[in-house]
Amino acid sequence: xxxxxxxxxxxxxxxxxxxxxxxxxxxxxxxxxxxxxxxxxxxxxxxxxxxxxxxxxxxxxxxxxxxxxxxxxxxxxxxxxxxxxxxxxxxxxxxxxxxxxxxxxxxxxxxxxxxxxxxxxxxxxxxxxxxxxxxxxxxxxxxxxxxxxxxxxxxxxxxxxxxxxxxxxxxxxxxxxxxxxxxxxxxxxxxxxxxxxxxxxxxxxxxxxxxxxxxxxxxxxxxxxxxxxxxxxxxxxxxxxxxxxxxxxxxxxxxxxxxxxxxxxxxxxxxxxxxxxxxxxxxxxxxxxxxxxxxxxxxxx
Amino acid sequence: xxxxxxxxxxxxxxxxxxxxxxxxxxxxxxxxxxxxxxxxxxxxxxxxxxxxxxxxxxxxxxxxxxxxxxxxxxxxxxxxxxxxxxxxxxxxxxxxxxxxxxxxxxxxxxxxxxxxxxxxxxxxxxxxxxxxxxxxxxxxxxxxxxxxxxxxxxxxxxxxxxxxxxxxxxxxxxxxxxxxxxxxxxxxxxxxxxxxxxxxxxxxxxxxxxxxxxxxxxxxxxxxxxxxxxxxxxxxxxxxxxxxxxxxxxxxxxxxxxxxxxxxxxxxxxxxxxxxxxxxxxxxxxxxxxxxxxxxxxxxx
Numbered sequence: 001x002x003x004x005x006x007x008x009x010x011x012x013x014x015x016x017x018x019x020x021x022x023x024x025x026x027x028x029x030x031x032x033x034x035x036x037x038x039x040x041x042x043x044x045x046x047x048x049x050x051x052x053x054x055x056x057x058x059x060x061x062x063x064x065x066x067x068x069x070x071x072x073x074x075x076x077x078x079x080x081x082x083x084x085x086x087x088x089x090x091x092x093x094x095x096x097x098x099x100x101x102x103x104x105x106x107x108x109x110x111x112x113x114x115x116x117x118x119x120x121x122x123x124x125x126x127x128x129x130x131x132x133x134x135x136x137x138x139x140x141x142x143x144x145x146x147x148x149x150x151x152x153x154x155x156x157x158x159x160x161x162x163x164x165x166x167x168x169x170x171x172x173x174x175x176x177x178x179x180x181x182x183x184x185x186x187x188x189x190x191x192x193x194x195x196x197x198x199x200x201x202x203x204x205x206x207x208x209x210x211x212x213x214x215x216x217x218x219x220x221x222x223x224x225x226x227x228x229x230x231x232x233x234x235x236x237x238x239x240x241x242x243x244x245x246x247x248x249x250x251x252x253x254x255x256x257x258x259x260x261x262x263x264x265x266x267x268x269x270x271x272x273x274x275x276x277x278x279x280x281x282x283x284x285x286x287x288x289x290x291x292x293x294x295x296x297x298x299x300x301x
Numbered sequence: 302x303x304x305x306x307x308x309x310x311x312x313x314x315x316x317x318x319x320x321x322x323x324x325x326x327x328x329x330x331x332x333x334x335x336x337x338x339x340x341x342x343x344x345x346x347x348x349x350x351x352x353x354x355x356x357x358x359x360x361x362x363x364x365x366x367x368x369x370x371x372x373x374x375x376x377x378x379x380x381x382x383x384x385x386x387x388x389x390x391x392x393x394x395x396x397x398x399x400x401x402x403x404x405x406x407x408x409x410x411x412x413x414x415x416x417x418x419x420x421x422x423x424x425x426x427x428x429x430x431x432x433x434x435x436x437x438x439x440x441x442x443x444x445x446x447x448x449x450x451x452x453x454x455x456x457x458x459x460x461x462x463x464x465x466x467x468x469x470x471x472x473x474x475x476x477x478x479x480x481x482x483x484x485x486x487x488x489x490x491x492x493x494x495x496x497x498x499x500x501x502x503x504x505x506x507x508x509x510x511x512x513x514x515x516x517x518x519x520x521x522x523x524x525x526x527x528x529x530x531x532x533x534x535x536x537x538x539x540x541x542x543x544x545x546x547x548x549x550x551x552x553x554x555x556x557x558x559x560x561x562x563x564x565x566x567x568x569x570x571x572x573x574x575x576x577x578x579x580x581x582x583x584x585x586x587x588x589x590x591x592x593x594x595x596x597x598x599x600x601x602x
Binding site for chain 1: 389390391478484485486487488491505507508509511518519520521522525526527528529556559560562563595596597598599600601602
């Protein structure tokens, strides 16, 4: 089944204590789409780039079988650029710069073939633009969205309108606390259910993720990574991997979502082992399966 | 089988955003011993109190069947007092005061009946006193110890000598980082194995715990608590519950330790639901079993 990913396609500059890379391929849409592509589905990407977006990057996305009909190229614009720096333990990220460029005012219009995509992942973006994607689709089977502190603080009303229309909200623990004003993450997730989503997935980085519905609680492990190179995109890889798995099994049950979250964690674990999507370029599905089985063993008691 | 617990027995003052309690029963030895007592074993406590230690507190420990022969009462001394304050999200604890009193210079001497205890838990204490307990015992089947930043910084050499003699080291993630200078917790735990323990268990509070040996990796969930009253003693309850379960099944295999860690997490979850050991006073074993089964379901995929 097809997965539609709406997210950013960016040129990133990333600094870690060990290395600095400039204008590498990044963005929530890229990480999520590539993650979803490992599961044998058609992945349709919606986003925008400028005339400076390298052909080599487009080629990488095409190599992963990602449909780029929905990737708008603004010939007189520049691509979204983001710069960030991580400290030694990778838990603190400082944003060095954000140049919105072509992102600003972008009104996504879905190509006809995109409108029937049953699995929608709306990566972090303005709630209004995320809602506009939902409204352009017909009968999506599962709508999953992400958000971040900026929208929680600045676009609260639009965000609440969006939440009433999504099936699953994926967000970080700090964002769950911010959205609800509740320091207890479990209680915060339960509160968010009242805004509309039937499931809230809270990402906790190296500590895994939890999924909460009215009647279920799931604790997904993270894959233990000994050498983190660059955590950028981990959350979007997680969500994209999850969507890719769900679309491949055509199932949105509790069982399927649990497996999907663990597949998402595995794809994210590869992502952080190198900068940009360098590690994903070399990942074989057998490696994904192998880490999935390792995690099955890691939680067994 | 008997569990020997060496730890502090204190009068605690605890402040949270909602409540303040003064001179309540606390200490690593108390939390660990009570946790171990739920599993039907003899628990032998080694510690020291002053003449001011209330008879009602001694009675509570006796109600839990804890052997207090090894609890020295210094008639001209005052009990160890500790005061701490938690912030809203319970992740930051400020120590308000520490009055060592009778703890200072205490040289534990084991009663004869204690020497053959097969399961030893050495709660956080000076590495020299922890080692002295090991040396007074005969053939312990499993030696588990805890430590903290103070000893890592101030008594490094003695701590390394201790680590060469223990089977399992239990410590917080921040302590694992401090001990090894490695920000990556998985790698830090693997490094600690080289000091001697065959297993390192890293406690991560609300994120659960991980266990690492040369050939295994286990990710234990935390029980999701919606209303935390006071996290004091959670780590010692975890370790004590773990020891209590292991002694009850007389098994130290990987399988047994995995179950034991989850039982430890469950006992810790009750501990933090009220101040001091108030919640534990009312816990039935059926409640422990019930939360254990809930955690089995929470990690299943």
